[in-house]
Amino acid sequence: MKIAVASGKGGTGKTTVAANLALAISEIVNTSLIDCDVEEPNLHIFFEGEVKSVDEFVKKPRVDESICTLCKECAEFCRFGAISIIKEKVLISDELCHSCGGCRIVCPADAISEIDVAIGKISEIRVSDKLLLIEGRLNPGQPAGNEIIKASKKDSDNFDAVIFDAPPGAACPFIETISDSDYCILVTEPTPFGLHDLKAAYETGKVADVPMGVVINRSTGKDDDIESFCFKNNLEVLMKIPNDLKIAVIQNNGGLFSVEFPEWKKNFLNLYEKIAGLYGVAL
Numbered sequence: 421m422k423i424a425v426a427s428g429k430g431g432t433g434k435t436t437v438a439a440n441l442a443l444a445i446s447e448i449v450n451t452s453l454i455d456c457d458v459e460e461p462n463l464h465i466f467f468e469g470e471v472k473s474v475d476e477f478v479k480k481p482r483v484d485e486s487i488c489t490l491c492k493e494c495a496e497f498c499r500f501g502a503i504s505i506i507k508e509k510v511l512i513s514d515e516l517c518h519s520c521g522g523c524r525i526v527c528p529a530d531a532i533s534e535i536d537v538a539i540g541k542i543s544e545i546r547v548s549d550k551l552l553l554i555e556g557r558l559n560p561g562q563p564a565g566n567e568i569i570k571a572s573k574k575d576s577d578n579f580d581a582v583i584f585d586a587p588p589g590a591a592c593p594f595i596e597t598i599s600d601s602d603y604c605i606l607v608t609e610p611t612p613f614g615l616h617d618l619k620a621a622y623e624t625g626k627v628a629d630v631p632m633g634v635v636i637n638r639s640t641g642k643d644d645d646i647e648s649f650c651f652k653n654n655l656e657v658l659m660k661i662p663n664d665l666k667i668a669v670i671q672n673n674g675g676l677f678s679v680e681f682p683e684w685k686k687n688f689l690n691l692y693e694k695i696a697g698l699y700g701v702a703l
Contacts, residue, residue, distance in 0.1 A: 421696050422576060424601040424630070426586035426594060427608065428617025433637030433661065434607045436671055438585040439466045440678040441605075444688035446551035449580035453547075454572050456597040457587040458540065458556040458565035465674050467553050469545040476556075476571045477536040478519040483510045488531040494523035515563045540568040552579075566596045573600070581692070590617075590624040598625065603695050604632045605658065610643045618646070622653060633695070638663040659691055 425438040435457075442453035455461040464471070481494075481503075488510060495503040495510075502516035503523060514537060524532040539562045545553040556572035558565045565587070576582045586597040586604075598604050604625050608618040618634070625632045634650050636643050639660040650657050661667070670677045678685040 421580070421603075421692075422582045422584065422601045423692070423695060424584040424586050424598040424604040426598060426604055426606055426621055426625075427588055428590055428606070428619070428621035429613060430588035432588075432607045432609045432614060432617075433635075434588065435462060435585055436677075437605065437607050437635055437637065437661075438583050439463055440676050440684065441688045441692060442551060442581075442583040443547075443676060444678060444685045445581045445583070445692050446548060447685075447689070450550050451552070451581045451583070452576060452579040453551065453553045453583045453585070454576065455553070455555040455585045456569045456572060456593070457585060458558045458568040458572070458593070459587065461555045461557055463553055463585055464543075464545060464555055466676055467545055467547045467551075469547050469553070471543050471545055473541045473543040475538045476540050476542055476568055478539050478567050479521060479534040480514050480517055480519060480537045481512055481521075481523050481532050482535055483512065484531045484533065485510065487529050489529050491528060493526050493528060494532060497522050497526045519567070540565070540571075542568070542571050565593050569593060569596045573597075590620045594621070594624060595628055598628055598630050601630055603698075604630045605635055605695075606632055606655075607635045607637055608646060609638050610636060610640060610646050612645075615645050615649060618649065622655065631698075633658040635659045635661065635691075637661045658694065659687065 425434055427434040442451055445451045455463040492505050495505050500516050500518055502513045504511045540558040543555045547553055554572050556568040558568050584597050587593040606621050608614045633656045635658055640663050667677045670680050
């Protein structure tokens with residue numbers, strides 16, 4: 421069972437929900453918690469353990485100018501504008517290149533080869549026998565994190581349960597994260613900004629054709645606008661987390677409130693069982 425935890429904006433409590441949910445699930449099944457917010461991953465704050473990291477590489481083209489005929493086939497092929505022919509020189513932009521390899525294939529002079537370029541790191545922390553934290557981190561200056569997200573998720577089929585902590589917003593990294601999920605939890609807060617960005621995430625999730633439900637974080641009991649939107653769009657409110665100072669203090673100190681309050685660990689486990697039950701997944 422693969423569950424993405426997402427939000428339309430940062431700061432709603434998405435990572436809080438993902439961390440507490442994964443910890444609860446790991447008491448019953450082999451679980452992976454994957455931080456797909458590769459520009460600013462922070463799940464490691466909540467978990468201790470030895471960190472093992474490896475570099476992640478992608479292929480980038482390079483031109484042998486001694487045999488290049490300046491035919492422009494490569495530049496005309498590249499839909500992303502990563503290759504330009506200026507006078508008698510071929511210019512390649514690694515930032516625009518999507519590493520498809522097409523320029524190398526279409527080159528009639530075999531003047532294009534590929535090199536490995538490091539774009540980030542994939543780190544693992546073995547939290548417990550049944551919980552593995554995987555973190556993708558994009559190197560500074562790299563333009564897009566989708567390849568790091570893909571690399572972070574590549575072994576997810578080896579686990580009984582997988583929790584993806586999606587990047588905030590509703591852009592390409594969000595879609596990449598939720599695309600192969602069985603279910604997506606949208607975390608929101610009962611504010612005008614929370615509702616606005618919940619709508620954006622919901623509309624994008626519909627395009628990705630992923631079933632969704634909502635968790636309201638920092639609930640004050642006055643959640644009518646959020647609940648009205650959910651009702652109109654057939655979105656189930658799966659859980660409410662109260663606007664509780666005790667919970668906030670625990671989180672701000674790098675702790676997980678489901679550890680301090682065992683009843684909340686049970687609540688998160690019930691949340692997983694409910695979602696799994698909707699799709700006939702055996703626990």
